[in-house]
Structure formats: structure tokens, C-alpha cells
Amino acid sequence: MAEEVKTPAPPPPPQPQPAKTGPSGGPEGEKKPTAEKPAAAESAAPAKPAAPAGKSDVPAKAAAPAKPAVPTPVPWTSPLVEKYRNQYGSGLEALTYLGQNYLSVDRSLIPDILRRLREDEQFDYCVDVTAAHYPKREKQFDVIWILYSFARNERMRVKTQIADGASIASAVSIWPTANWLEREVYDMFGIRFDGHPDLKRILLPDGWKGYPLRKDYGILQQDTEWVQINLGIESGQ
């Protein structure tokens, strides 16, 4: 456990392509939590472009009826964020996109911050653990935790980036529900979770080769060898 804050040298690694572009003026979306939601992203602080990356697509007719306001991530300010920013410094970045808050966190901070989010901030419900694959990036994978707090009626996401072959701390001891969710991420992306009690494939058969949700895995691709052996189908399809 990386108890100590390592203050990674470079500012948080660039957000993946999908994070940011374009002008500002993020509307909050229609999802307005009814409970005491901490000050959300209304005060659009000067857009702090998280990273230059981004393909800067021309937003294809982004369809907001009246104003051509293409949403963009804006910094997320709240007491919670302040607290952690003070502690972890640049290892963490808080943003709001379409009214949804997320933290981009350095990989080394993950176990610590997840635990604290559950124990100190009452994010007691882990909605989902999932991942996304960006093959062109150096750190190929985003791992995403979607959290919810019953007390605050508030949802947030925690994201981190890890490289292919690297592993990340398991959240099973924080939220037991992460068990199967992490297994599915492992099954589909091949991301290993350290400390998971029983990390094995969940949807695919145990002997399957390959991780289907990686971008380099074709949609028609199969583990033909497995199919031939276990199902006795000659073509392997």
C-alpha cells in the first residue's frame, strides 16, 4: 500500500482523448441530485485544460438545441476535492463533465484513495468497476470505479491509467461487490488486480486465450483452439 504520497513528478498524465476539447459552458445535465450535494461545478472556474492531448475533433454538430454549447470538462471544486488535493497534490485531478464528477488519480494512490472515499466520505456503494483500452497510449488502460454515496446521494467516478501488464490494487476488501466486477475486467481486458481473492475468468471459459474487449481483439475473433478442443467444432467458429 502506498500510504505515503509520492507526488509523482509530472502533472497527472494527460487525459485520454475523450476527456476534453472545445469551448466551455458546461451545463450540468438534467441529473440534479436532490440531497445536499456539495457545491458542484457551477462556478466554472477558468477552464484548466487538463492536458493538451485530445484529438480536438470538430464536435460533430453537437446538437444542443439552442446554444451551440458543446460540453467540456470543468474543474470540480468541493470541500471533498480540496481536502484530497491538499493531501495528494498533483496526483489527483478533479473534473466535472456534464454534471458528473470524476477524479483522475495516479495509479499509486488508488488503494488509499478508494479506501478513504468509502470510509471517510461514505461512498459506500461501488456501482461498477470497468476499464477502457487505448492502444495508442503509453499507459494503455483506464480503470474506472463508479461510486455512489447513499448519505450524500452523489455519484462520482475514479479513474486511473495503467500500462499493459501492470496490475492494480484490488478493491474487494473495500467493496466486496468489486469481486465479480474486477473479475470481469480481468476477463475482458487482462488487467490484473492484486489482492483479489479469486482472480479468474468469469464470463469466458477458464482456458480461453485473449481478452476480447481490447481494441486489438477483432469482433469475429475467437479462441479457435479452445472451440475445437472443447466443443468439437472443426472450423473453430
Added chain:
Amino acid sequence: MPNFVMSYLGSTVTPGQAGNQFWALMYVLIIFAGVSVAVMAMNWLERKALAHFQIRLGPMRVGPHGLLQPFADALKLMLKEDIIPTEADQFVFWVAPLIGLLASFTVYTVIPFGPSQAVSDMNIGILFMLGVSSLAVLGIVVAGWASNSHYPLIGALRSSAQMVSYEVAMGLAVVSAVLMTSMNASGTGTLSMIGIVQAQQQQGIWFIFKFFPLGFIAFAIFAIAMVAETNRAPFDMAEAESELTAGYHTEYSGLRWSLFMLAEYAAMIAVSSIAVTLWLGGWMRPFPNLLQAPAWEFIFSLFPGLTFAGLAAIAFIGTARMPAQSFFRVQRIGLAVFAALLGFIALLLLVIAVAGRTADTSVAARFREGIDYVYWFVLKVAVFMYLFIWYRATWPRYRFDQLMRIGWKVMLPIALGVLMLTAIVGVIVS
């Protein structure tokens, strides 16, 4: 030859007592065929009744209103592949359904359809029935073991444990009925099935009403235990299809599987017969002592014919209600023929009732009496059969531990208590 047949129709004792083994064999064959047909009819009735409970039609394709469905099923089962798992114990697997079948059929030796309408009358009749029907457990437990598969094994153990547990309460309830048989002048009771019915006749009361409510409670205990004993809903733990897929006969297929079904339904009829004999006056018509006049006798003797007439009427209505399309023509004709057949039987029965109305010892009168006895007995058993279906349509299934708890902690104490109370009341009364 006709004389020969007629003489037996007029006999006053069972062929077993008379020592006429040829006629006993005839009875055995008649009962065997009758029970097989009854099981088929029950199968059809269960599917139809269950379907109507559940707002659907049930079998409708094979024959009018699916009347020929049981035959189609029997044929299908004959033609189906008979699979014996490689791991199974071949010999035991083969012999297991036979054990169950032998046990559940042999008890029919002593079932009294009438004072002389039974294969044999034994001094130990009820004891024999309880003993032999308890042998069916062996068939089930051995079937589950022979399959060498987990689900059948669990099903077999469950159902055998269930059957033996309820047999205890059942036996005690039977004893309290036997107690009542000895409440007569001579002070001697009987275990004979025919004797038990005659005791009810002498005492002028069905045992279900005797020492009310003691007789009724004993009857209720028996009626519950017999459902558990035959593995029917809500106690159908053995073949709980949602848990054990099919219980002890999971590995059985084809005709061999149907033997289990045959044994189960035959056992249902057998235990219902015990209940009818012990508590519901067996073959006696309602109010035999109250309404004794010959006129009443005649009116009640019309019932069998009227019942068949009613069935024929229903069948005729069904014929009339069938859609008038050419597609249904064969079915319409079939149902009409069936209705005509029923009507003919009804006519025959009515003729016999009229011919035998004089209460003398003529053969016609004895024959008419015999029909009456069998009719009332079968009618009472049929009520139980309907109850079995009704239970199945209405209730969820008990869990195994709950079932055992009811057997040992509810039924057994109540049965013991009723037995002791009956004895005490009996001593006080006498």
C-alpha cells in the same frame, strides 16, 4: 357356464375365503386391469383438472378433449429409448421399479370394494396393507442408489425418510380406527378390512364421526400422512422438479420410468382406499341405517346409472359445442361415440337397478348390490383423487426440514394423543 358365472356373482364371501383360486385369479386380473385403466384415467383427469385450475385447456389434440392422450403417452413411452447410465448398477436399476410396483399392487389383494367384492379377506388385512405399502420405500431408495447420480440419491433418501416418518403417524391413526372397531357388544375388534367396514355398519356410524372430533382428527392425520406417503404435492419433496430435477427417477426413462408413475398412482388409489375403508364407511352408501326403507334403497341404487347418464350428457354437450369445422369431424364423431358408450352403460346400470330392486336373494339383486358397493367405494376414492389434484394446484411445496418437522413434531404427538384419548373415551363409554 353361465350358471358358473352367475353363482359367483351371487357369492357372499370373497373368492379368497371361499378358497376358489380360479375366481381369485379372475378378480386379480380384473383389479390389475382396472387399476391400470384407473391410473390412465387419473393421469388424464389430473392433466385436465390441473389445466382448468390454471386457466388453460390441457390435452386437446389426441382424441376429443384429449381423451386418448393417456394411450398416446403409453405408446410413446413404449417407443422411447430406455437409458441405463453406464455407472449405474444394472441389476438393481432394473429391479427397483419392479419392487415399487409389486408393493403398490399387492395391497389390492385386501381392498374391499364390497363385502364380497375383494380378492381376499384377511384377518390381518390392515396390517398387511400397511406393511406391504411400506415396502414401496425400498424400491425408491434402491432406485436412487442404483442410478449412481447425485440428484436421484438425494431424492431417494429424502423420499424414503419422508415416507417412513409419516408412516409412524399413519400407523397410530390407523390404530385409533381399529380401536373403534372393538366398541361393540363382543368387545372384539378386527384388523380385517371387510370387518372394519362391517363394524361401522353395525355401530351405525362412519368412524370419521365417531367420538367426534377424535375420529375426525385421526382421519385428518391419516389424510395428511397419506399425501406425504405417496410423495404428492405439497409434500412432493422426492421429485421436487425445481430442486432435484426429478428426484429418485431422474435417470429413468421410457417405460421403466412409467412403471414408477404407475406405482405412484396405484399407491395413491390404495391409500385412499384405506382411508375410505377405515373412516368413510367403505362400500356403504350414505345413511344406510337412517334411510333403510326399500324405496330409499332403490333411489340410491339409481345413482350409478345416473352418474353415467350425467357423464354421457356432458360428453354430448361437448360434442355439440365443438366447432363445426371439417377439421374436427373425426373428433366430434369420437366424442359422440364415447357419449353413446357412456349412455349405454348408464342404461345398463339403470336396467340392473330396476331389475334388482326387489331386496331378495336373486342373482340380479346381488348383482345390483355389488354394483352399488363398488360404485360408492369408487366414488369415495375418486373424491380423494380429486383432492390430490386440488392440493397440487393450490399449494407451494414444503421444504424438507419443515416436512420432517411436521411429521415428527406435529403429526406424531397429535396421533399419539388422539389414540390415547380415543382409548380413554372408549373405556369410559363402555
Added chain:
Amino acid sequence: MSISEKGNPNALANAVSNLDLDTPEKPYLDSNELIINMGPQHPATHGVLRVILKLDGEKVLGTECVIGYLHRGVEKIAENRTYTMFNPYVDRMDYCAAVSNGLGYCEAVEKLMNVEAPARAQYIRVILTELNRIASHQLWLGTHALDIGAMTPLFYTFRDREEILKIFERYCGARLTTHAFRIGGCQYETYAGFEKDVTNFLSFFAPKIDEYEALLTTNRIWLERTKNVGVISAADAIALGVTGPVLRASGVKWDLRKAQPYANYSKFDFEIPIGENGDTYDRYLVRMEEMRQSMRIIEQAVGGIPEGPIMGKVPKVIKPPVGEIYHSIEAPKGELGYFIVSDGSTQPYRLRVRPPSFVNLQALDIMVRGLLIADVVAVIGTIDIVLGEVDR
């Protein structure tokens, strides 16, 4: 019979872990532990769920779920289809609640594009979704009762579910996988007599719920089979991410329709039924009450459908801006979430479905430990899983 100490994550984590499949030889007179496969070819596992049971006699020592027999790679397919093309696929996940799936997906994409469906479309969506919730609960009730051995409710619920499916069919031509909604609104205008059909259904269905309850709610055997069976405490349920009626039966008053209203649920007046003990019986009661509440919502909605367009201003080619969104709705089985990452192209870069059944199924092990085989099927039934959604 919760084995955890009030949601202690470590205890729960160990509990959910896999089975130790070795069966050591026990000393004389002790029975061996038995390992039995329940499923995939089993009448009561609601599809192709395989549960490995470790038994001592009839008692369940532990379970392990093996899933994936129905895995079709929905998320992979999504990456290779445009947003519009993928819309029908979501119906195939929870095929008992296809409308809810479609609503969640359409709303998620709309949110990503920052458009909103017009008011009329919102009303139609709510009506159909709530009808679908009733249909899903009916299917659940029938099969669940059948698992517990009551045959008859199955046929009653299917009879009544038919009325809902007829409305669906008249509305969009399909009964099961309806594909009723489009991104930005609804494709179909309501047919003539839609309101009347829905109102008729409401008056037809109200006594039917009582009929189901008459069969089961006070039935002694039903009570014995469901009370204190498969208990899960609120803390355990939250720790295990359980949502939907299962969570509410444990006493947590949380329903996304109230907590974070989507569509136009905030306009309707309804209650969230909750249970007390978190046992199978409470889950049964909660779902029965939910059907009634759904009827309340439909009643309010069908009376107030406004005039207006049914499609929002959505471009022909749907190309949401770069970004990511998580949107979830209260599906009949729990929180159904869509996490969509867009790279600005016409196809989702990554689409993750957060299926309620999948997460809820994880609680099976906790719920059945120490119970008997018969309870396993009761609990599987009461979690209300659809394998199409678990495996995707």
C-alpha cells in the same frame, strides 16, 4: 442468515470467494461433503446459470456461480455498431424488461449529446417502462412461485402479462424485444386508443394482484418457505452493491426514480415500498407493492400526456462529442447503468453496461449459506436474475 458481521467487507469478501472443491475424507460416521452442480441444465436456475453447491447432507456449505453460458459480447458489439444500430441490442440483455433497457440506453446517449426528449415522449416512455416493470415482476412472480412449488400463479401471471404485451405489440409491433424508444424520443406516435388500452389494463389488473396475493401472501406454506430465508442485511446488501427490490427489501429506501429522478419521474407521486427483514418474503411483498405503485404512476402519466412532438432535434447521424458519461435508471431488477465513452465518432468508443442481475447474483452465496437445497432455488428466484443480462 447473514454470515457477515454487519457488512464487514473482509468477511464478505471471503464469503464471495470461490469454493474449496476438495472433499477431505472424514472420520467414521461423518458424512462426506457433497459437491453438486445445479445447472446449467436445471429447471430452476432461470436459464443457464450454473451453481456449484457444496453440501453437507441437505445443508449448503457454500456456492459458486459459474456464469457466461449466454455471453454474447454485447459490449464488444457496441464498439462496432453506431449508436443507432446498437439500440436494438440492449433489448436482448434483460429480455424481460426490454423497454427499461432501451430507456436507459437512449437517455444515456441523449445525455452524452446533451439533448432532451420532448415532454410527450417522456410520458410515453414512462408509461411503457412502468408497464414493462409490471410485466417483469409478473414473470418473476410466476417463475419464483413455480420454484417454490406453486404451479398455478405462473399461469395467472402469464395470462395477465399478455395484456401488457398486447399493448406493446400494438404500440411498436414487438412483444418482447420491443425497441420502443429512439435516441431523442420515441419513434412511434401512440396508436389510437392507446390511453384507453392502458386505462383498461389498469382496471383489469388491479384485482389480479389481489388474486395473486390471495394465493400466496397468507399461504402458510408460502410463509414457511419464504420467511427468514435468504436474509441479507442492509449493510451487506450495500456492501455487495445489491440494488433494486432486493436492496429495498432489506430496508434501504433507495430508488433511482426518487433519488436521482430521470425521465420525468419527478412529476409523479408514488411511494417506495421497503421491507424490514430482507428475507425472501419481504422481497416478494416489495415487488407486489411495486406493481401497485407502477400502476399509480401509469395512472397519473396516462391522464397527462401532453401534445407535442415525440422526437427531439437529433441529427440523422448521431455523433456525440468526445466525452464520457454514466447514466443509470431503475430497471425492474435494480440499477441498470450505461457507461459510454465517446471519441466523437459515430460508434461508442467503449460502452459498458452495469447490469443489475450480475451484481445482485453475487449476493447469492451470502444469502444461501447454511440453508437447504430447496432454499437455493427460492433465493435464485427471489434475486430475479435474467441470464441474458448477467452474461450479456
Added chain:
Amino acid sequence: MPQNYVPIFLFLAVVGILIPFTLAIASIIRTQSPNRVKLMPYECGIDPYDSARGRYTIRFYIVAILFVVFDVETVFLFPWAVKFKALGVFGLIEMLVFLGILIVGYVWIWKKGALEWV
């Protein structure tokens, strides 16, 4: 053999001949095409982990032995029941003593929890 018990054997013979006869007929006309998967023990389509002939739970043994005990007790009751009235109060007391002793045992096993299944 006393004459009224002979029909038992007739019944056994009829069932024991007719049923195997039917089975034999069926074995002639039915199809038979076994394969490995068909002949496997059924366990929901999965190969079983181990043989089903392992040791199963001891509780069934308790049930069986209790059953035997109560069965013997019931058997004792039958002759008493048929002579019950003639035996009178004396017979009743005899039987109450007999049952009383057994009921003591019954209450004891109830208290000890031997009747609990789980």
C-alpha cells in the same frame, strides 16, 4: 398355505409376469441408440465431480432408527386395539404405561434436538 392368503401370490405372479412381459415387448419395438453423453449420470449437463456412492448424511440414520422404534410400538398397539374393550381399564393402564415410557424417550429426543433436521 391357508386358502385366503394364496391370492397374494396370485397377485405377485400376475404383476411379476405381466410387467416384465411388457418391458420385453417394449424392448423389441423401441429404438436404442446410446452414446457416451446419453449414458452419463445426469448432473445438469456437467460431469459430476465424484461418484454419488459417497457417504451421505447421518441424519437419515436417526430417522430410520426412530421409525423402527415407533413401528415396533405401533405393532404392539394392534393386538391391543382389537381386544381393547374386553381388556377394559386394566388393558388401558397397561398400554398407557407402555406409551408413557416411550413418550419419555420421545420428549427426551425432542429436547435433545434429534428431531431437528438442520
Added chain:
Amino acid sequence: MNPALNSAAATMNTGMAPVATPWFFYALAGAALISALFVITRRNAVHSALALIVTLLSVAGLYLMLYAPFVAGVQIIVYAGGIMVLFLFVIMLVNVERSSKERQFNRIWPVGLAAACALMALFVSALVKGRALFPERLVKLSEGTNTQDIAKALYGDAGRMGQYTFAFEIASLLLLVAILGAVIMTKKKI
């Protein structure tokens, strides 16, 4: 009415006419012997148990021949129906597949043989001495009132103690011990 039939009915009250006695005797005794042989020679315990059931039922048949139907009924209910279920449960508690591979005869078989011979000698002596050993009256229980006569012997008659009343009460203690023993043996934790 068939006169033969009525005369047959008349015999009912006095006693049953025997039918084909030797045939039944040899068939039943043969079945009992052969199945008993199977009981001890089968390696598979369940097969042995099935053979034992046949033995017990044959013996029940022999009781019937001896005009002791109540004993026959008891034999079926208690032995074939009760004890054999117990046996089968016990067989399922042991690992049949392993035990069937074990040696069947161990070194004390001569002792068993000696015991069997002694029993045989007893039977032969009984056969030779015949009636002298058994008082006549015990054979006289009539079939028709068999159960009632047993009741008399067990429970007495009209207020008097029967021949076996005391033994009968002791039997309940025996049953009590059986219950306690079974429960204590199997539920060690109690």
C-alpha cells in the same frame, strides 16, 4: 348359490383349508435359503440387502403357512419395511465401492462356521424330537382369531395379567434404550 362355495364359507369360522401346502413350503423355504446364500456371498452390500429382503419376505410367507398371520404381518412391517430401510441407509453411510473391494472373509470364519454348525445341530435335534419339545397348545392358535389370541397372551384377559404382560412392558424400556442409544451414538455433540 354354489353349494361348494357355501361350504367353503362355513369352514372360514373354524379355520382355513390348506392349499397346496408342500408346494408353498418348498418354494418359500427354497427362496429363503437361496436368497440367504446370496446375502452372504454378494460383494455389493446393496445386493445383499435386496437378497435379505427376499429372505425376510419368504419367512413371512412361512409364518402364514403356520397359521400365524399376525407374526407374518409384523415380519413384513418391522423387518422388511423398517429394518431394511435402516440397513439401506446404513449402507449408504459406508462407502460401498471401497468396501466391496475389501476381503470378504476374515480369519474368524472358522468360528462362524462352528456357530452355524451348532445352530444346525439345534435345528436337527428339534426336528428329531419334534413335538416333545413344544407343548401342544401353542400350535392351536386359530388363524381366524390369531390377533385376538395374541392380544390375550400379551395383555391378559378381563383384568388378569396375560402370560407376557410383564415382558411387554419391559419391551417398552428396550425401545426406550434403542431410541436413546441411537440418538447418543449419532449425535455426539449432545
